[in-house]
């Protein structure tokens with residue numbers, strides 16, 4: 240089997256900026272963002288706030304920093320934060336929630352990333368001399384480690400009611416909020432109206448090289464701006480980053496549905512291969528996660544498909560993830576599934 244180019248399905252973070260983004264960066268009007276004088280940054284932040292139905296927005300270098308700034312802007316040190324046990328904040332952000340923000344994470348296990356009302360209520364401890372004060376509930380939409388699963392407005396409404404009843408804030412790691420909105424055939428503001436604030440990433444399926452945006456009310460964003468400075472995230476002529484972000488919001492959102500169609504096709508194709516166990520209902524956006532037969536070592540599997548020109552990621556032992564994105568065509572999906580089939584046939588399962 241021959242492949243002319245590498246089919247990189249490890250993540251949508253591998254996407255490269257489009258020509259239009261590079262042109263926009265080259266011609267962006269710039270200024271010093273410390274003084275709020277970069278017109279391109281200001282334009283992007285206004286667009287982002289408007290798209291998410293909130294008062295204000297703040298451009299920051301990465302999703303990890305966006306989450307950390309948001310945690311620190313929503314909470315005081317020593318407080319308790321309820322989050323999903325497979326969430327990106329809990330798994331992949333170097334424990335900054337504790338080591339930098341000084342917060343106590345309280346993980347809650349879920350099916351596919353959505354709390355049940357009972358589990359969420361049970362996680363909110365009553366006031367006690369012994370417990371840290373709870374202050375925030377986090378959700379992730381779409382949910383990365385659960386395979387790009389979506390939280391609906393109905394579910395978010397429930398979480399919001401519970402948060403309000405208990406005087407807690409609700410925050411969304413919406414790194415891929417546009418994927419959620421496209422999958423639900425809605426607009427992001429219809430999902431974000433249930434949360435106090437959120438962040439989303441420009442640098443994933445939207446193809447920007449750098450950048451995430453925190454969105455919330457003016458008071459929250461003023462606080463976040465200061466914490467961004469504290470963490471070294473205050474940039475100067477950041478219009479160079481913001482200009483591709485504007486192109487992303489204008490041109491790259493609607494096409495995410497193509498990634499979702501490709502993910503579904505890929506999931507259907509590989510579901511027929513011996514040695515793969517996949518829950519097709521979990522394939523809701525641009526991610527395909529499956530269990531590999533325990534007789535096959537994941538490292539060996541990944542090495543063999545790599546020889547055939549396909550890159551994938553192991554999320555945990557024998558749990559493999561494939562992500563579709565800009566630059567992955569239907570023909571790549573066909574080739575990738577053929578490479579996986581050929582590889583597993585070699586194991587004679």
Ligand SMILES: Cc1ncc(COP(=O)(O)O)c(C=O)c1O
Nearest residue numbers: 301302303304327379383412414
């Ligand atoms: C759900 C989620 N949140 C946050 C992040 C962090 O983003 P970044 O890699 O820009 O720090 C990621 C990255 O993949 C993610 O998937």
